Amino acid sequence: MTGPVAADIAAGGLSADAPLPRHPRFVSLEGGEGAGKTTVLNALREALQQTGAEVVSTREPGGTPLAEQIRELLLHPGDEKPSAETELLLMFAARAQHVRGTILPALERGAWVISDRFTDSSYAYQGGGRGLDPAFVAELERRVVGLRPGLTLLLDLGVAQGRERTRGRDLVFGQTPDRIERERDDFFEQVRRAFLARARAEPERVRVVDASQPAQAVADDAVAILRLFMARSAAEQAS
Numbered sequence: 741m742t743g744p745v746a747a748d749i750a751a752g753g754l755s756a757d758a759p760l761p762r763h764p765r766f767v768s769l770e771g772g773e774g775a776g777k778t779t780v781l782n783a784l785r786e787a788l789q790q791t792g793a794e795v796v797s798t799r800e801p802g803g804t805p806l807a808e809q810i811r812e813l814l815l816h817p818g819d820e821k822p823s824a825e826t827e828l829l830l831m832f833a834a835r836a837q838h839v840r841g842t843i844l845p846a847l848e849r850g851a852w853v854i855s856d857r858f859t860d861s862s863y864a865y866q867g868g869g870r871g872l873d874p875a876f877v878a879e880l881e882r883r884v885v886g887l888r889p890g891l892t893l894l895l896d897l898g899v900a901q902g903r904e905r906t907r908g909r910d911l912v913f914g915q916t917p918d919r920i921e922r923e924r925d926d927f928f929e930q931v932r933r934a935f936l937a938r939a940r941a942e943p944e945r946v947r948v949v950d951a952s953q954p955a956q957a958v959a960d961d962a963v964a965i966l967r968l969f970m971a972r973s974a975a976e977q978a979s
């Protein structure tokens with residue numbers, strides 16, 4: 741692993757007050773359950789592949805074999821309920837592995853990376869939903885992640901509508917809701933609020949998409965935002 745971000749992480753993290761670097765070929769998709777992240781990811785991948793780019797699509801928790809095993813622990817843990825702190829640390833354990841094993845190697849060889857969820861989900865679920873201190877999340881982000889996406893699309897959808905969509909999907913695919921999907925509506929309301937606060941705090945990076953629209957309109961909005969972002973990045977590089 742080489743490059744400035746990899747070197748900073750290897751050295752034990754970036755200094756306390758340095759803003760985290762954003763990588764211009766790293767895109768994340770965020771939003772609640774059923775917002776349409778997987779659907780949009782496919783549209784973004786196609787748009788990028790049309791430009792001839794190599795695209796690595798990945799997801800969290802997960803994205804490497806070990807991180808996928810941690811995902812299983814998180815979402816299907818058996819009888820013992822993980823504490824909020826356990827959940828946060830397992831999320832970051834998986835993310836540490838994902839960044840080093842999948843994301844940085846892909847970025848360093850010139851590929852685009854699209855991740856279905858990334859660190860914003862920890863601020864939203866373990867911060868907003870579980871009530872853990874966002875400063876603790878930020879400290880873990882700084883020490884073990886060390887980078888942010890250049891662009892994050894927040895697919896914003898009402899909680900009830902998201903539930904209806906996942907119910908439909910689970911019926912079609914014969915799936916049952918995982919541990920986090922079984923939370924109550926007020927938990928997901930907190931998650932949604934925390935996501936929207938992330939967008940307000942970093943509006944150039946986190947772009948809100950109205951996910952209540954029909955799937956094609958959501959995908960079109962997402963692709964248009966990506967193209968604008970690519971044009972801006974290209975202009976910045978040229979100047």
Ligand SMILES: Nc1ncnc2c1ncn2[C@@H]1O[C@H](COP(=O)(O)OP(=O)(O)O)[C@@H](O)[C@H]1O
Binds near residue numbers: 772774775778958
């Ligand atoms: N804009 C949309 N309108 C209606 N249904 C949608 C839309 N986007 C996705 N869906 C459907 O809703 C379900 C959840 O979408 P999915 O992409 O799996 O969401 P997520 O990955 O965010 O949980 C799927 O069955 C999908 O086909």
Ligand SMILES: [Mg+2]
Binds near residue numbers: 777778856
């Ligand atoms: Mg999905």
